[in-house]
Amino acid sequence: MDDDGQPHTDRSANPFYATQHKVALRNTGIIDPASLDDYLKRDGYKGLRKALALTPAQVIEEVRVSGLRGRGGAGFPTAVKWKSCSEAPGDVKYMLCNGDEGDPGAFMDRSIMEGDPHTVLEGLVIGAYAIGAHQGFLYIRDEYDLALAHMKTAIEDARAHGFLGKNIQNSGFDFDCEIVRGGGAFVCGESSALMTSIEGKVGEPRVKYIRSVEKGLFEKPTVLNNVETLANIPYILLNGGEKFAELGTDSSKGTKVFSLVGKVQRTGLVEVPMGVTLRHLIFDIGGGVKDGGKFKGVQTGGPSGGCIPEKMLDLEIDFDSLKESGSMMGSGGMIVMDDTTCMVELARYYLNFLAGESCGKCTPCREGLRCMLDILTRITEGRGTMDDLDLLEDLAYTAKEASLCELGRTAANPVMSTLRYFRDxxxxxxxxxxxxxxxCTALIRYRIDPDACKSCGLCGKECPAAAISGVSGSPFSIDPDACIKCGNCRNVCKFSAIIVE
Structure with missing residues (x-):
């Protein structure tokens, strides 16, 4: 449907899809994810066949030419990681897929696993061949029931048809994999914590003075790529790295999948070439702010990302530009906010989430995030001081520089970006x-505008505290002492008579 409710007959006529460029999502919504035949008709496993005809070094070179960077958030060059692992000594190596997507409002990896599981599996096998691994694991969030079911079916079908297991496609290469279910801990999205979780231990990060490509899972050389990264690999091998590199910017090649949510007209998965602007993504594809609201900012990169203001809507979306702005690419979450969003409360909300998800292993993260959360809570309750802002910046710097893993190092991004752009x-x-x-309920009060009130009484019926009174024919009123500031009255009033001060 378009904005006027008229149906579209094809995607090219739909403004949400018209300017998207599908690579990682090229099959999602087109094929039956439970059908191997459907995947094969869409050139499935042709990339693997092409890879097996090359040497591992040639496969890595093709990925290098593509310029593919990891889509899990850090943006590390995929070919560099593969090459380092392939050159590491030892006969036992592991190839891992990170499907533990924990960002609130993010559903990119889940959708790929649900809609096109074989492309993830094909990318995993190609990566394993390139680094010389014969065993792999897919670490998938336990809440993703449908993704788990489709990946299990894909593994069974691929094994039955010679795309997995012994002597894959008569190439002499052996590789098999299994699924490990993640328990829902946000910190297990971090590479070393994920690996310790697969080993059956508590999911805690470790100091990375030794890289996982040298000693990772079970102390063996290991490569970990996320779902979207692996979904790009078959396309690159089949079409060539140069074709993939035609998309994007000089430093950020290809496309990126975003989950566009929040106060925006059209929500959903969006895949666009790197380098498009936030304005294009939010207003051209997303249709702008819903219900005629005023755009205030966009939060990118999940809980550890930052908030970007209206004046930066023409910022090009790539790894480096977002980092310079005080945010990050993350796995691709993008939450649009209007003028009804409190940026202080938003920072407090995300810090509360991250403090609760901290494994507690290192002091800067365990104690620093709690201290920042206490300060933000005081500010939202009207008990803050100007000195608190300096203390927030000091704590943020300490957490960034001294935390053990990226959870702690990036946790202050929502705080620092909102202080930077929304200090007022x-x-x-x-x-x-x-x-x-x-x-912020401690700093507001509700009242009814007598000129706008139509005395319908709907607000009083929806008030759980019985704080609204009035009679037909006269404006209603709110008892400020009884009001619990739940907002029900404002939500149901059809005449915009409820005023928040």
């Missing part, structure tokens, strides 16, 4: 004891 909101909370967005 922090100062309003502290100096004026006011929440400009009307969100």
């Amino acid at each position: 909101e922090y100062e309003a909370h502290i100096k004026d004891k006011r929440c400009p967005a009307g969100v």
Whole structure:
């Protein structure tokens, strides 16, 4: 449907799909994910066959030419990782897939595993051939029931048809894999924590003075790529690295999948070439802010990402530009916010999530995030001071420099980016004891505009605290002492008579 409710007959006429460029999602929504035949009709496993006709070094070179960088968040060059592992000594090596997608509002990897499981498996086998691994694991979040079911079916079918197991496609190469179910810990998305979890231990990160390509899973050389990274590999091998490199920017090649959610007209999965602007993604593809609201900012990169303001809407989306802006690519989550979003409360929300997900192994993360959370809570309750802002910056710097893993190092991004671009909101909370967005309950009050009120009584019926009273024919009123500031009255009022101050 378009914005006027008219149906579209094909994707090219739909503004949400018209300018997308599908690579990782090239088969999603087109094939039956449980059908190997459907995948084979879409050139499935042709990339693997081509790879097996090359030497491992030639496969790695093709990936190098493509310029593919890891889509899990760090953006590390995939070919460099593969080459380092292939050159590491030892006969036993492991190839891993990270399907533990823990970012709130993110569903990119889940959708690929649900909609096109064989492309992930094909990428995993190609990677294993390139590095010389004969055993692999797919670490998949336990909550992803459908993704788990489709990946299991894909593994069984691939094994039955010679794309997995002994002597793959009569090439002499052996590789098999199994699924490990993640327990839902956000920190297990971190590479070393994921590996210790596969080993059956507590999912905690370790110091990376020794890289996983040298000593990873079970102390053996290991490569870990996320789902979207692996989904690009068959395309690269089949079409050539140069074709993939035609897309994107000089430093960020190819496409990227984003989950576009929040206060935006059209939500869903979006795959676009690297280098498109935030404005294009949010307004041209997403249709702009929903319900005629005013755009305020966009949060990219999940809980550890940053908030980018309206003045930077023309920022090109790539790994380096987002990092320079104080945010990050992350796995591809993108949450659009309007003027009803309180940026202080948003920072507090994400820090609360990250503090709860910290494994507690290192002090800067365990204690630093809690201290920052306490400060933000005080500010949202109207008890903050201007000195708190300096303390927040000091704690953020310490966590960034001294934490053991990326959870702690990037946890302060929501705080620092909102301080950088929305400092006036922090100062309003502290100096004026006011929440400009009307969100922080300790700093707001509800009242009814008597000129706008139509005396319908709907607000009173929906008030759980019985704080609204009135009679037909006269404006209703709210008892501020009884009001619990739940917002129900504002949500149901059809005449915009509920005012938040």
